[in-house]
Amino acid sequence: MYHEPTSLLRFTTAGSVDDGKSTLIGRLLYDSKSIFEDQINAVEAASTKRGKEQIDLSLLTDGLKAEREQGITIDVAYRYFATPNRKFIIADTPGHAEYTRNMVTGSSTADVALVLCDVRHGMVEQSKRHLYIASLLGIEHIIICVNKMDLVGFDQAQYDAVVQEFSEYAAKLPNQSSGLQYVPISALEGDNVVHASDHTPWYDGQTLMQLLENLEVTHHQGHQQLRFPVQGTVRVDTAQHPDYRAYTGQIAGGTLRVGDAVEILPAGRTSTVTSIETMTGTLETAVAPQSVSVRLADDIDLPRGEMIVRQGDTPTVGQELKLRLCWLSETPLNPGRKYVLQHTSNATRCVIKDIEVVLDINTLEADPEKKTFATNDLGRIVVKTMKPIVYDPYEKNRVTGSVILIDEATHVTVAGGMIV
């Protein structure tokens, strides 16, 4: 019988318009035989309608009607495919400057970022922004796909020049732990995407698909310190489960073990884990990001938003946070306004205490002219929260180190923040 792939890789794709992102994704799906016949037929029909002779693989990933009409992608779209070893989730994000928010969204859960560039143009302003955001969001691996190699006769010198440009820029990235890799490809013709190319004898690295299949990712977060944000409480009192109380949540970091001496923050109580339960059986240990129910030796009233941690491994508890901020809303940040800060299962009002810096979106250097954040702006702020927050720096834990800001009046998510 078919056996399930054993691991999961989430990746995001970014590129400027016409770099070939849609074609590349279409190519990955097509060459890995993840496309169904009726989808191919639909795309062939649509290609013909648009006057194309060949099947246009980019149409496989084109989405909503409005986008079709404009011929561009305007929102994050998710794609799925699997090889015998791995299941892949692609967050396909558009490359337009005004849609930086989509890239931030897609990157927030990604293990790997594919950044496309057209070998003829090399690194452009957009590429810098894509690299910067991927690095800012703490993506572990960044793969630079140097595309359209067919248009330069698969010339090694031009490829090397592009690699050189990117490597120099990489030294300036906010997060130096992201690893960069490069692949020379032709999305249109399939070179080095799934199948190794005969046109690049000078390239002895892996194809893009091999890289995706083999990259090590640590998204289980099991190596981290134990972090268990409480989502809710399950209480029942039946013959089978007399006076039952358990705390539910998804482990945000580390390993939870029966017998663990734990501390509850910000309440400051201590207790011991007596059991870890799921409907299909009790567990001796559970690891991030499993969703479980935890029972403690003491009957404690634990509201949503409290965090269970191991004694001695405690995160920071505080009400003043410094955030790297990505502003996502069309309405600029207004420091006079009330925002709700959501952090794991916790939500609290906050005020903006200081706008430290807003970056110039092109140079990614501080822009002294900018006094506040508008759509797609990146920068740093300090907020003060009404309730204490139990957090880690983002670079240590992407779950306990991230927040979103919600406009209290419109209820819209206006920003994503990473705790410094």
Place this chain on the structure above:
Amino acid sequence: MTKNTPSLTHLQLIEAESIHMIREVAAQFEKPVIMFSGGKDSITMLHLCRKAFWPAPVPFPLLHIDTGHNFPETLAFRDNLVEEFGLKLIVGSVQASIDKGTAVEETGKDASRIRLQTVSLLEALEAHGFDCALGGARRDEEKARAKERFFSHRDEFGQWHPRHQRPELWRMYNGRRNVGEHFRAFPLSNWTEMDIWQYIYKEEIAIPSLYFAHDRECVVRNGIILSNSEHLPPVADETPQVMQVRFRTIGDMTCTGAVASDADTLEKIIDEVATTRTTERGARADDRRSETSLEDRKREGYF
């Protein structure tokens, strides 16, 4: 990564993500409801809801929009499930909407009640004051679904605005809303058809017999194998024939296509899905009306 970290399979990872999201629904909304079609996806979603709150009962009722053209097997299965797990069932009826005059029956040989379901669904959500409707839709099903959020905001008319969706970052979901607005929540967003089958197999989840190969009287229309029944408008010169088939999705009898198959066990179904070259929804006459038909329905407030 340290060596002794046990690694989780992709099924464990998406299960954990879904359970977390379902618990967020319970925490952030006052009156959620499960949109239950009786198909494998909503059955899987219900299973995840049971896991999310065990040993407490599922804190949401089920809402089934009955087109009046359901497979009898689906209804029997639904009623058993409700009984077995002590659930509350609410049935919204398309026939009732037609009788009231809020929905108008389509006519002709391709007539279907699919679009009318939206009317009955929105009526039921409003009548009961549900502020969040959990759906079993998956992003891999259709291109319009690929851009759907986990928590999807609907305006006071129940409409979806794909261009103005709230960004969804990390694993934080924002369910804040104004009075009169509601949300759709899709815990199976990241599941594929294969994931669902593997999970049903692994968790031993019961599903309706329609999914397994069986003999059935069918007609073939526009290349789609449809179950013959009194609900199917007859077409001249068409002779129903008994075929060995199974269903990959279960919807309205008038437009859910069957596939010729001898897969009568979960193992065989999984093998079949692994080698199949057409999408699940490809066999649904309702999605074939135009290139964007599902997207158009979704904007109006369809599941």
